[in-house]
Amino acid sequence: MAASTAAGKQRIPKVAKVKNKAPAEVQITAEQLLREAKERELELLPPPPQQKITDEEELNDYKLRKRKTFEDNIRKNRTVISNWIKYAQWEESLKEIQRARSIYERALDVDYRNITLWLKYAEMEMKNRQVNHARNIWDRAITTLPRVNQFWYKYTYMEEMLGNIAGARQVFERWMEWQPEEQAWHSYINFELRYKEVDRARTIYERFVLVHPDVKNWIKYARFEEKHGYFAHARKVYERAVEFFGDEHMDEHLYVAFAKFEENQKEFERVRVIYKYALDRISKQEAQELFKNYTIFEKKFGDRRGIEDIIVSKRRFQYEEEVKANPHNYDAWFDYLRLVESDAEAETVREVYERAIANVPPIQEKRHWKRYIYLWVNYALYEELEAKDPERTRQVYQASLELIPHKKGTSIGKCPKNKLFKGYIELELQLREFDRCRKLYEKFLEFGPENCTSWIKFAELETILGDIERARAIYELAISQPRLDMPEVLWKSYIDFEIEQEETERTRNLYRRLLQRTQHVKVWISFAQFELSSGKEGSLAKCRQIYEEANKTMRNCEEKEERLMLLESWRNFEDEFGTVSDKERVDKLMPEKVKKRRKVQADDGSDAGWEEYYDYIFPEDAANQPNLKLLAMAKLWKKQQQEKEAAEQDPDKDIDESGS
Numbered sequence: 001m002a003a004s005t006a007a008g009k010q011r012i013p014k015v016a017k018v019k020n021k022a023p024a025e026v027q028i029t030a031e032q033l034l035r036e037a038k039e040r041e042l043e044l045l046p047p048p049p050q051q052k053i054t055d056e057e058e059l060n061d062y063k064l065r066k067r068k069t070f071e072d073n074i075r076k077n078r079t080v081i082s083n084w085i086k087y088a089q090w091e092e093s094l095k096e097i098q099r100a101r102s103i104y105e106r107a108l109d110v111d112y113r114n115i116t117l118w119l120k121y122a123e124m125e126m127k128n129r130q131v132n133h134a135r136n137i138w139d140r141a142i143t144t145l146p147r148v149n150q151f152w153y154k155y156t157y158m159e160e161m162l163g164n165i166a167g168a169r170q171v172f173e174r175w176m177e178w179q180p181e182e183q184a185w186h187s188y189i190n191f192e193l194r195y196k197e198v199d200r201a202r203t204i205y206e207r208f209v210l211v212h213p214d215v216k217n218w219i220k221y222a223r224f225e226e227k228h229g230y231f232a233h234a235r236k237v238y239e240r241a242v243e244f245f246g247d248e249h250m251d252e253h254l255y256v257a258f259a260k261f262e263e264n265q266k267e268f269e270r271v272r273v274i275y276k277y278a279l280d281r282i283s284k285q286e287a288q289e290l291f292k293n294y295t296i297f298e299k300k301f302g303d304r305r306g307i308e309d310i311i312v313s314k315r316r317f318q319y320e321e322e323v324k325a326n327p328h329n330y331d332a333w334f335d336y337l338r339l340v341e342s343d344a345e346a347e348t349v350r351e352v353y354e355r356a357i358a359n360v361p362p363i364q365e366k367r368h369w370k371r372y373i374y375l376w377v378n379y380a381l382y383e384e385l386e387a388k389d390p391e392r393t394r395q396v397y398q399a400s401l402e403l404i405p406h407k408k409g410t411s412i413g414k415c416p417k418n419k420l421f422k423g424y425i426e427l428e429l430q431l432r433e434f435d436r437c438r439k440l441y442e443k444f445l446e447f448g449p450e451n452c453t454s455w456i457k458f459a460e461l462e463t464i465l466g467d468i469e470r471a472r473a474i475y476e477l478a479i480s481q482p483r484l485d486m487p488e489v490l491w492k493s494y495i496d497f498e499i500e501q502e503e504t505e506r507t508r509n510l511y512r513r514l515l516q517r518t519q520h521v522k523v524w525i526s527f528a529q530f531e532l533s534s535g536k537e538g539s540l541a542k543c544r545q546i547y548e549e550a551n552k553t554m555r556n557c558e559e560k561e562e563r564l565m566l567l568e569s570w571r572n573f574e575d576e577f578g579t580v581s582d583k584e585r586v587d588k589l590m591p592e593k594v595k596k597r598r599k600v601q602a603d604d605g606s607d608a609g610w611e612e613y614y615d616y617i618f619p620e621d622a623a624n625q626p627n628l629k630l631l632a633m634a635k636l637w638k639k640q641q642q643e644k645e646a647a648e649q650d651p652d653k654d655i656d657e658s659g660s
Helices: 002-011 030-040 056-076 081-093 097-110 115-127 131-144 149-161 165-176 182-194 198-211 215-227 231-245 252-264 268-279 288-301 304-325 330-343 346-357 366-386 390-403 418-430 434-447 452-464 468-479 487-500 504-517 521-533 539-556 560-577 580-589 622-659
Strands: 592-601 607-617
Touching: 056 081, 081 097, 081 115, 097 115, 115 131, 115 149, 131 149, 131 165, 149 165, 149 182, 165 182, 182 198, 198 215, 215 231, 215 252, 231 252, 252 268, 252 288, 268 288, 304 330, 330 346, 330 366, 346 366, 366 390, 418 434, 418 452, 434 452, 452 468, 452 487, 468 487, 487 504, 487 521, 504 521, 521 539, 521 560, 539 560, 560 580, 560 607
Parallel strands: none
Antiparallel strands: 592 607
């Protein structure tokens, strides 16, 4: 007994102890195990035995069991339409069409919006040649879901296959009443063309271009007429399209198609008229294809003069765009006038001159009138030397003398200078004539609206006088100027003004507006320090939030020194007010300073050698992660080398000591 027990104990294998409990490098997932089992066919089940039905009683029993299974599946979840469809298809396979209909009808009661259900139902009826039943189903389907185009396509196709052309046309007409997508209209048109009903197709096109009034659809209509040889109708369609879109919605593709149609008809003069009409009315940016086709046409059918006309018209078009964008761009007017003087007739040149001199400078100051006066001089010279008309020359000179403001005011009006304005304002301040100071500041700023110092002094005057709202309005007007000589000084003065008025919310809004214009690091730091110094509840959190927002915004900044300046300011803030975790968080954002080399080129482009510079690698930048990893590996290698060298030097030291 003891021996058998001992033998039994010997048979029990010893459990191996796992020494390394770390996870394996390659992990095996449950999905992988199942996929491999499927590939190796480890879980293949034998096919069920085939059942042979020998008599009608067995057949009825089989049907009963099968129907019970289907009904049980439906009862479990009525909304699974696939169960209904399988049930109906099974009944259909047994030629039980009435039962299949009943199942489909029950399914439609559950979900009448299911498109597949309607399609299977109708396909069953068509497959079994139950045409009237199929028509009934399609009618119900398009009535219930009229926006499902598939129903209409199937219905019309069925009627056409049955040879019921009138019925198919009637279905198409019902469909068009819903104003469907463009492809539906094309299907209707192609249907009529298959039976040579060109007039009917034309009527459909007439309705189509009104429902979908796109340029491409008008072009298709015209090409339809051209394809069937109705050239007069095609030209009429193009003309109606031009009138329909008018000057507000002109499209170059319409005119290109119109011109190519006339070119095919050998109506070359019509082609030129179309191109010139379109080029005079469509902007340059939208007429590139038009210019290209016009140039190709003239090269094919025109002469040298025609090609030159295209080049001149293109340049004239460019100048028209420039003077339309800025009527006071006198340099553009000079270039435009030189062009028309070299090519156009006298009346055209005079018309352009009259348009140019009509743009009188908005301010009566010498710097604005310097260029403008030369328009009058050139106009007079043209009349005298080119047109040979002394009387008109005399009229031009007389009109210019009447228009130019030779004497406007005294001193400041004749010769406005910054020093003169400042001296005059200082005098009026000493005399306590503040209203006159305001007038002088207004004139001063009209003379030099870019002078930030003048705006600041004007606002400070209003602040001293106690008119805060007026001072604020002056600052608002100042920062809205398109050009300023020292915008940063102006914004700082405005912000300091609001801080002095203890308008925290206005100051915050000012910082936000300034950050929309510039993302300079000093603005962010100043904003954060303002939030910190506000002394209100939650100031630390708001200050920290500004630093976080600034750091996130400046990730794409190319000036890495500015980003470093921001992080150093943030770290100083956390050192004074933050917790240990806050300090560690900022420390993790600090960059690594690395030394790099780059090529230097001389002024003449030759190689001037290499120079060393310092670069910063930020941990946050995903693109720099490989660089950081490489840097860490380099540091580790260097440390290992130092330790190795120290270890190699120690034995020598021991030998020296023992020898001594």
